[in-house]
Amino acid sequence: xxxxxxxxxxxxxxxxxxxxxxxALKSLGVEGIDGVRQGKVFDIELGTTDKAQAEAQxxxxxxxxxxNTVIENYRVEIA
Amino acid sequence: MKSAVIVFPGSNRExxxxxxxxxxxxxxxxxxxxxxxxxxxxxxxxxxxxxSYGDYLRCGAIAGRATVMDAVRAHAACGGLVLxxxxxxxxxxxxxxxxxxxxxNANLKFICHRQYxxxxxxxxxxxxxxxxxxxxxxxxxxxxxxxxxDEETLKRLEGEGLVAFRYADAQGHITQxxxxxxxxxxxxxxxxxxxxxxGMMPHxxxxxxxxxxGTDGRGLFxxxxxxxxxxx
Numbered sequence: 001x002x003x004x005x006x007x008x009x010x011x012x013x014x015x016x017x018x019x020x021x022x023x024a025l026k027s028l029g030v031e032g033i034d035g036v037r038q039g040k041v042f043d044i045e046l047g048t049t050d051k052a053q054a055e056a057q058x059x060x061x062x063x064x065x066x067x068n069t070v071i072e073n074y075r076v077e078i079a
Numbered sequence: 080m081k082s083a084v085i086v087f088p089g090s091n092r093e094x095x096x097x098x099x100x101x102x103x104x105x106x107x108x109x110x111x112x113x114x115x116x117x118x119x120x121x122x123x124x125x126x127x128x129x130x131s132y133g134d135y136l137r138c139g140a141i142a143g144r145a146t147v148m149d150a151v152r153a154h155a156a157c158g159g160l161v162l163x164x165x166x167x168x169x170x171x172x173x174x175x176x177x178x179x180x181x182x183x184n185a186n187l188k189f190i191c192h193r194q195y196x197x198x199x200x201x202x203x204x205x206x207x208x209x210x211x212x213x214x215x216x217x218x219x220x221x222x223x224x225x226x227x228x229d230e231e232t233l234k235r236l237e238g239e240g241l242v243a244f245r246y247a248d249a250q251g252h253i254t255q256x257x258x259x260x261x262x263x264x265x266x267x268x269x270x271x272x273x274x275x276x277x278g279m280m281p282h283x284x285x286x287x288x289x290x291x292x293g294t295d296g297r298g299l300f301x302x303x304x305x306x307x308x309x310x311x
Contacts, residue, residue: 013182013227014182014185014227014261016182016183016184016185016186016187016225016261017183017187020187064144065136065140065141065144066136068137068140068173068180070178070179070180070228070229071180071182071227
């Protein structure tokens, strides 16, 4: 079973890297960009074929390590 | 006073830390991160600076969950002293021993320079040899030192006097220019609720000898050593 975990900064948390990327896009002449927030994507292989078990395992992975829930949100998608 | 300096893959300031502790009179030894226990009789645990696990995922995230950290958590829970410097501060935040997080510096640059800090209180084991409001001359070297916490946490830190050091000018004034990484409220270091855990971004261990340009960092190590009665 494959899954994708996306970790993003919570609203209101300052993202200097996103701001720098936003500035770089502007200086490259890419128009129409109102804001950029940088996040992380993890593609994960799971041994189980049980969806509920996979969800529980991925939740544990996110809470214990992949996201710092002080500043980040996470989203889990199971293929 | 017995201190244990924890070494993670990618730590690089453990040598200076052991030297600073030893010069102050501590019996300091290095402890590998895979250990499950601290050496018997450890009074102080130190998490030194560096780039543990290459700063992969988030600074300090993987080290914060290393095997030895359970022992460090237990040591702190019993009131034992813990000091985290630079990457060590990031590890303490990731391990849940201190609130908040160190984000990328606001100007996105790695900063490396001499830096004055204002000592906010001197009634702790870490700062008793300084004077309140003293501006100490140490240095900083980090890319992720921008202290960030939610409003409630910040209010609690300020309300309970848990801010240990702030970025200041040579006179001890808190100015925007002195706060080069963009930290909230110019925070350079914080204590845990019980004042037994200190995390700070600047490096006191770098400024302990005239040979390298200053000795203001000594006070912290001497404070720690003088907090313990001498072994017979």
